[in-house]
Amino acid sequence: MADVTVDQVGRLRRPAGIRSIRLGDVKVSYVPDGDVRLRPLDLLQDSTDEVWAAHPEYLDAAGHLVGSVGALLVEHGDRALLIDAGFGPQAHEAPDGPLATIHGGALADGLAELGRSPEDIEAVAFTHLHADHLGWACLPAPGGDRPVFSRADYLISEPEWDRRDLLVEQGMAEQVAALARRVRTVTDGEEVFPGVRVRITPGHTVGHAEYVITGGGRRLIAFGDAVHSPIQIDHPDWSSGFDHDLARTADRRRRRLVAELAEPGTIGFGVHFADVVFGHVRQDGDGPAWRPVDA
Template structure:
């Protein structure tokens, strides 16, 4: 394992642009929507100011962790699946807590840059139903009153949808009602698209889903919010303040890190600054998360 290069260090402090990789006949692309600034001590509450002082490469000039916000486009032939839909065309500033600022709005332009229109998307598969993952699925299309992806199926884990009351209690009843007409629930191990299987991994939310994409002898695990920052790959015991069950999430994260170190296995971290695609190398002196771009 090698130390971070200068370029990799810079990438940890900026939100990701469009990045793609191939798995045989399947192409996967990160579709940016925006980004967020997170307060590291509030997000990862087992960390200390001294620790972050020793790892300035993870922090922007204002002392925040930078997170990407967006979606994963999966293309197989003429078919297209989208995993999550970003935050949507809005901005939020929080005075305290883990979240500093969050903004979206670029998803549709970046989807077009990749040669796809919203109507090309046959289904949207959600990792979970937090607002930074369902944004455009609940937002009206420009110039209309229907959501952008209203023609597509919304694939949501059965457990997640069964507990949508938790979202309603958090003031998201309107978003739940918007999603409802399009929902098809999915179960653990179900193939939802050529080479794409759902894997239900509760912890971050009650029914949080990961998606395992295989092709060309390679495997990509889109692990959603099981991990928020690449520094957690080195410290899987550090759970996020956003996790519904921190202990359960930490247990899963340990297994996930080991899995991502297996040959021909890669990960997609939707919030991983500008290192969204990567794999794990263990046993060296540098960071375990190694970004890959092809």
């Protein structure tokens, strides 16, 4: 397994704050909403106690894998797109399974710090329809009944929206109803914003989507939950306990994604990657490794 730098050790144990990079005329910023703590052996069931004992830099004092919860702001001139919508002003604790704790609530403050308000967002493009990505899009603005993103369309891949019955079965009928009034489905390869194209990559969910952002001779791949932790870059065969189709995410997606992220001029965005959300893959030591990119 590739070595981890001293700087990364501290960053892997804390959720990310605001971080921005430029791709030519496009500015992309991670907007934090909160954090998530995950049980490593339940999340990555092919990992072992020995792996985590050898890599304590990923774990907090309670032995949980530290992750970020938030969204990606994409700005082109006066226009603004948001990819995903955080978890929202709520918290949840689970007694067992991959999820230990999750909380959100900071997204609006992060947008304000970046000089944006929710009303500036022309569309929210979802990677998939899990609660930690829907968050603020399903809630009214504080003190009223208007949507938080009052001007935004909700962009969802066709196969993901076609199977919204799966959400209803999971007790998320209210979220589906809140989304339905604003949904515009998108197809593979469609340009949804200047320099931003969707590609549909089933596996984590039935219609999981990634967004490829190009500008200034570089590209950024916002890969959603195709990968949950940087340690999976070293082990692309390790699927997540949240994945809908374990084989597809490992064999047909993560291996290809890791290879793509090693290509020149390519940056990845991992929304749950602790404080290393922007990075690229470099072959260091015994295998591929995630290296943060912050400028």
